[in-house]
Amino acid sequence: MDTRKRTILQAVTEDYISSAEPVGSRTLAKKYHLGISPATIRNEMADLEDWGFLEQPHTSSGRIPSDKGYRFYVDELMAKVPVGNQLLERIRFTYQSRIRELEWFIHQTAKLVSDITGYPSIVLAPSWGEGIFSSLRFVGVDENNALLIIRTKDGFTQNRTVSVPRELNLVQLNTLAQDFSREFGGISMRDLQDSILDPWSTSLFENVALRQMVLGWLLSDGPDDERMTVAGPLTILNYPEFNDINKVRRVLGFFEQDKAVEQMIQAHSAEGVIALIGSEMSVEDIQDCSVVTASYRVGSKVVGRVMVVGPRRMQYGYVMTVLEVVSDELSQALKWA
Amino acid sequence: MDTRKRTILQAVTEDYISSAEPVGSRTLAKKYHLGISPATIRNEMADLEDWGFLEQPHTSSGRIPSDKGYRFYVDELMAKVPVGNQLLERIRFTYQSRIRELEWFIHQTAKLVSDITGYPSIVLAPSWGEGIFSSLRFVGVDENNALLIIRTKDGFTQNRTVSVPRELNLVQLNTLAQDFSREFGGISMRDLQDSILDPWSTSLFENVALRQMVLGWLLSDGPDDERMTVAGPLTILNYPEFNDINKVRRVLGFFEQDKAVEQMIQAHSAEGVIALIGSEMSVEDIQDCSVVTASYRVGSKVVGRVMVVGPRRMQYGYVMTVLEVVSDELSQALKWA
DNA sequence: AATTAGCACTCTCGAACCGCGAGTGCTAAT
């Protein structure tokens, strides 16, 4: 692929990204003063189409990039747009908060990203199930209820209000909790259920009813509920390719299916910022979309991802640098854990 | 309005509700064997139109009910559909949970209602700001963070993780919390800020920095955040009147604007189950919709509402009885508070 | 040999047109 073809492919891609209209040879020659005539451009474009980088929506319309074209653009042609100072300020400011709750960070990040990119954004929180159980603790709230505080090795906590039978007093409960923490500390939350149920594992629960109760408390609500936040889903409606009600249904439906999102993201879990273009994704509901995702860390461990979903003609350069910065800042902010 | 007109209005309304197509005189005579000819029906319908109960989308199409027509239908004609035993079982079962968290109930209720009605549903939780402050308490989590437990008179709690400067130890903090609870107990959460800031109110906070910090903890996150849950927003796409992308945008946009929803609901806050039809609502974004809402209680006090949003041709009878049952059961389940 | 001008051709899109069918309102008969 020679320089001229690269230039043309780049021009077509960028023009289509900003206009959403198929690009013709004349427009290209005029707008991007390439120093060659429309006829030459036509020939080059015909080649690019033969090679699979461009497509024609129908005979004798302009060209648009194929998925392969976008891929080449992202990998080789695209100029990364640096994040401006003002924006950088804003991002940093967002994380200057007194609140130290994971959920808060997740929500804020999703909102922030959707807001500054103009696309829907999803943030995946660390999987609770993969966390390593560390300790357990009860705090009395009133005669019937107690607050159960579960803690993982990473320093994350979950609080749950549970109703406690009157015949159990708090001191007993917390003694139990200490034994429990000693016994099961180091096991992942996901495996906790099996360990508790295994009759050989421990004599802690001679009282079967009690075992049931604790198990109920620990697993209630499903461990991976609330793992995901979507912000700005409706921004997708601003893009003309989603004027079709059925496409809208598919994409917005995807946002509601936590499992689908998780599955999609697990299939592409490389560290850092990556772009996924249309058919490169396995999930059918979003084949009209592209996705840019970035991993973030707690300590040195990758625990979650920030992602942006947009039309295939996404502003890749801008979105990718934004996500790079945001995921870095988020990782910084989560160092406390 | 004589019996025959009532019968006709009812038939038109019910036919339109189930078919979404304007109803003509011939169809009406055939389907509902009223014992009168299409011509007579036409005359009656012309009257009903003159009086404002029916409308014609365009000259010489069938009739559809106007807002006034729906109103009359709901108030006078509609047969309330009793909730079947199976459904009742399901509703009751939903609330048989060990989990005692308000938020959980709110979410479950929204999901449940949307699921059994097939329309989007919104649940408004009790306003935190209107709750009466009762007590405050700190529980240490690690060296840098503490869990702040705020409690209202109604028995609701909010937990927040806050970062505590190392120089404050927990014992000090909890002494402070006790003084604080004694001093400000009985004041609504909304007024708490002013009371703390009023320099005459108390000598508790001679340390200005500390006052700032506590204030920040108490008010962080905005007290009325997370007050609202939407379930099944996309079910609205199943109704043909929302084939238009702009209508979809307006309605789904409404769901995202917590303030708009709250404002709308505060304008119609009567106790019990009520229906609001199209133009009866002040909010412009949902004038293509109808809303059925029901209040629920904690103790004897109305604290929140369950609502269903659908097309104007909603299944009023069914939805209203469902909401009646659900809001009752929810109130029952919240008796613990 | 590469580039370009010229030209015939293709295809979409919007506007105009048309006939069908569903439904009405009015009049006259029952």
Next chain:
DNA sequence: ATTAGCACTCGCGGTTCGAGAGTGCTAATT
């Protein structure tokens, strides 16, 4: 008071048509 009959209206789907944008090919030009 009701109904049969009939002329009339209007939306909808299909067709036609011309304009416009863009192409591919060929022949001329550099």
